[in-house]
Amino acid sequence: MSSVSQKAVSVSAPSLQPEPSLLKQPKAVWAVFFACIIAFMGLGLVDPILPAIAKNMNATPSQVTLLFTSYNAVMAIAMLITGSISSRLGIKWTLLLGIVVIAVFSALGGASNNIWALVGLRGGWGLGNALFVATALAAIVSLSNSGTAKAIILYEAAIGLGISVGPLLGGWLGGMSWRGPFFGVATLMVVAFIGLISLMPKQHSGGQTKGKKKTSLLDPFRALKHYSLLVFGIAAALYNFGFFTLLAYAPFVMGLDEHGLGFVFLGWGILLAITSVFMAPKLQQSFGTVKSMCLMLFLFAIVLLAMGIWTSTQWVIIAAVIFAGALLGNNNTLITTAVMNATNVERSTASAAYSFLRFLGGAIAPYMAGKLAELYNPHVPFIVGAGFVLVSVLFILANAKHVKHVDDVEAGH
Structure with a gap:
């Protein structure tokens, strides 16, 4: 156990040891990186076509937001089995299985003619994404030659690019x-499959590796x-109420066509990608992971509150959505890094446990936002989302003593 702990500390302190450049990676890392971009396109891809x-x-609107709810609900539950599957199939075959499932359900979604069939098929897409996403982080970290911290930044950059290109x-x-995006993802997944099967090394394609026990459900x-992991998971579930309110409900109040919504969420995703790679590490270095995270979440709550107050003012909603990308990009990298350093639990298991809680919030929020608007008015979803994000900040601060060690691991103490 102590050797694992020492390893976690040594690989998480990039500031103390010289490491290879972030961009000098094996081909296999770039293959996973490209596949990550495509997988995360699925998150923002449906935004412009929701109306x-x-x-x-x-x-x-509430029925259409179920496309996010089914996707996130299945992802949350499936996250619990990804470790068990990947420890038996191996990282490579788990990634490939995820890609195949995404491609099949995406193509079937494009061929569907009923909202409830589409909601169900998006759930299947979520299963594929769960298999892929949980394993992709472990794959990039294990294949990368530049240390855990930089590998996480690379993973977050892929997420950011996928989320930004997806809406465009x-x-x-x-x-x-409206069927085009579904068929588009299915096609791109075929390309990702070819890239991974040819570039991923053989040692990542087998099942149980020597000396490593199979992961239990x-x-x-x-x-x-581990209380620190539980704290970050609950905080992420609360913050996701705001995140998915913005993602799933904002398109309905912008009054833009598919192209207009695509460009707005392109701006949002570009800021998310840039800040996750370049700004988050600087915030981490200057203020620490936990303080920086709380600051980003507090500012995000303010942005959502502004959206709730000026919901009928188009330029405010557009500007707020784009600016929120910067806050979310920073927070995503900060909280992912914190989770990876929170415990000595195997990274893939920690990621699965955290993601289970995180996506539960993402499953409830979209439908709740649509329903609140139908029951009350379009302002309420954003105000309620702001409230949940603010509670996440208070929850982290109330449990600061349980998570402060994350900054010590980052500093290499």
Whole structure:
């Protein structure tokens, strides 16, 4: 156990030991990086076509937001089995299985003619994403030659690029037909499959590696006995109420077509990608992980509150969505780094446990936002989302003594 602890400290202190450049990575890392971009396109890809889906399928906004709910709910539950599957299939085959599942359900979604069928198929897409996403972080960290901290930044950059390109592609293909983005992802996943199967090394393709026990289905629940991991997981679930309110409900109040929504969320995603790679490490160095995280979340709550007050003012909503990308980019890198350093639990297990809690919030929030707007008015979802994000800050601060060691690990103390 102590050797694991020493390893966690040594690889997490990039400031004390010289490491290779972030950009000098093995080909396998770039193959996973590219596949990550495509996988995360799925998150923002449907944003520009949400109003179009509602119109073409005679669905209400709350019904359409179920596309996020089913996706995140299945992801949350599936996160609990990803470690068990990857420890048996190996990282490479788990990634490939995830890609195949995403491609199949995305293509079936594009062929569907019913909102409830589409909601169900998005759930299947979420299963593929869970298999891929949880394993991709472990793959990039293990394959990278530049240390854990920089590997996480690379992973977050892939997320940012995927989330930013997704809406642009979704807007472009969605301008032709709302089915276009679904078929587009299926096609790109075939490309990602070819890249991974040819570039991933053989040692990552087998099942159980020598000397490494298979992961149990109960391991993620056992990991949550570590209070620091539980704190970050609950905080992420609360913050995701704000994140997915912005992602799933904001398109309905902007009054833009598919192309316009695509460009707004492109701006949002570009800021998310840039800050996750360049700004978050500087904040971490200057103020520490936990303080920086709380600051970003507090500012995000203020942005959501502004969106709730000026919901009918188009330019405020557009500007707020784009600016929120910077706050979310910083926070995503900060909280992922914190989770990786929170315990001595195996990283893939810690990621699965944390993601389970995080996506539970992401499953409830979209539908809740749509329902609140239908029951009350369009202002309420954003105000409620701001409240949840603020509670996440207070929750972290109330449990500061349980998470302060994260900054000590980062500093290499």
